[in-house]
Amino acid sequence: MRVITFGTFDVLHIGHINILERSKALGNYLIVGVSSDELNFSKKKRFPVYSQDQRIKIIQSLKFVNEVFIEESLELKRHYLKTYSANILVMGDDWSSKFDEFKDICEVRYLERTPSISTTEIIEIVKKI
Ligand code: CTP
Numbered sequence: 001m002r003v004i005t006f007g008t009f010d011v012l013h014i015g016h017i018n019i020l021e022r023s024k025a026l027g028n029y030l031i032v033g034v035s036s037d038e039l040n041f042s043k044k045k046r047f048p049v050y051s052q053d054q055r056i057k058i059i060q061s062l063k064f065v066n067e068v069f070i071e072e073s074l075e076l077k078r079h080y081l082k083t084y085s086a087n088i089l090v091m092g093d094d095w096s097s098k099f100d101e102f103k104d105i106c107e108v109r110y111l112e113r114t115p116s117i118s119t120t121e122i123i124e125i126v127k128k129i
Contacts, residue, residue: 031068
């Protein structure tokens with residue numbers, strides 16, 4: 001089974017590792033769409049701390065990740081699901097029900113987020129040090 005998931009994965013933390021590990025466990029081939037710097041800027045009005053090339057290299061080096069690509073646009077989800085022949089789409093439960101429209105072409109699973117950690121929170125903590 002081919003599993004796909006998406007995210008920024010900036011300033012990698014245990015929540016990222018947990019969701020990628022659990023995504024892989026749902027199948028045997030894990031594809032990760034890492035959002036581009038431009039896509040992040042358009043969403044959050046700031047660039048990620050790590051560039052997209054660095055984020056891709058980091059995610060690609062994880063043992064449970066098989067393939068990585070750049071997610072250029074949020075509007076292209078269906079195209080990516082088809083291009084990568086995904087059987088299961090995994091998202092964190094902060095996105096609960098938001099991707100149900102794709103249930104016609106793949107299984108859609110929302111996994112519980114790891115509590116009490118996020119990239120935004122890490123950046124805030126580091127700023128205060
Ligand atoms: N994620 C998770 N548990 C966390 C943080 C993130 O399971 N504590 C998951 C998200 O649900 C998503 C993936 O990791 O499926 C990538 O999330 P991303 O937005 O890159 O990470 P965040 O830490 O949430 O980043 P930010 O604070 O910038 O929103």
